[in-house]
Amino acid sequence: MIIYEYPFNERIRTLLRLEDLFEKFVFFLHQEHPQQHHVALATIFEMLEVAGRADLKSDLLQELERQKQMLLSFRANPNVETDRLDAVLADVDRSSTALMAAQGKTGQNVRDNEWLMSIRGRTIIPGGACEFDLPSYHAWQQRSSQQRFNDISNWFAPLTPLFDAIGVVLRLLRESxxxxxxxxxxxxxxxxxxxxxxxxxxxxxxxxxxxxxxxxxxxxxxxxxxxxxxxxxxxxxxxxxxxxxxxxxxx
CATH class of the missing domain: 2.60.440.10 (YacF-like domains)
Known part of the structure; x- marks a missing residue:
């Protein structure tokens, strides 16, 4: 079966786009070729473009709190599986706590990195990330795949709470x-x-x-x-x- 999803509003459209980018990012991050890691890094830049269009953090926090209160109201229902309900509530609490603890604007650590911003500025130009345009980036691509993996993972790490929250919200929506x-x-x-x-x-x-x-x-x-x-x-x-x-x- 092929599953197609259609969002009814801009908020869900944004979440689905970010989820799609995250899946793409994870796939290419776990590859080993420099070109594949280039796609993973470029995908982070795409995430920032999409996430920067709305105040996603506060919107997600409000939605997680609303879902928590609704789920808590199900405790008195004898037809609800308590263990499953508790597991979902734990996921909501974990995501909400991590997102609340995230400091600053989404992706600010990437925006504050001049080297990454120089790469971002070139990647929007067709063929703009060639070695003669970005020799330091070309040198970085020659590092071991594990070093590149670690670097990209560290750059993405502050975004992890946001994407965990997106995953929880979309999972609850799909299960509704x-x-x-x-x-x-x-x-x-x-x-x-x-x-x-x-x-x-x-x-x-x-x-x-x-x-x-x-x-x-x-x-x-x-x-x-x-x-x-x-x-x-x-x-x-x-x-x-x-x-x-x-x-x-x-x-």
């Missing part, structure tokens, strides 16, 4: 919905949402079908139109029925 099986007749599906504000949509589909969802939604209506791709990768309407699983998530 219940999947329902449905069918898009002739490749098209519509559902009235009747003004209810959802945060995110998740759509799971069998990859062997070759159907690709194009999703648009607001608080009144959800519309999914399925397409397929030909040899030139051009989209064309998918005219057969498409079975899929739909999950609407909301805190």
């Amino acid at each position: 919905g219940r999947a329902t099986r449905t069918i898009a007749q002739a490749g098209s599906y519509q559902q009235m949402l009747q003004g209810k504000a959802y945060q995110m949509l998740r759509l799971a589909i069998d990859e062997t079908l070759g159907a690709i969802p194009e999703i648009s939604a607001n608080k009144y209506m959800l519309w999914v139109r399925f397409t397929s791709q030909d040899g030139d990768m051009k989209p064309k309407a998918f005219e057969s029925d498409v079975p899929f699983e739909l999950t609407l998530c909301n805190f």
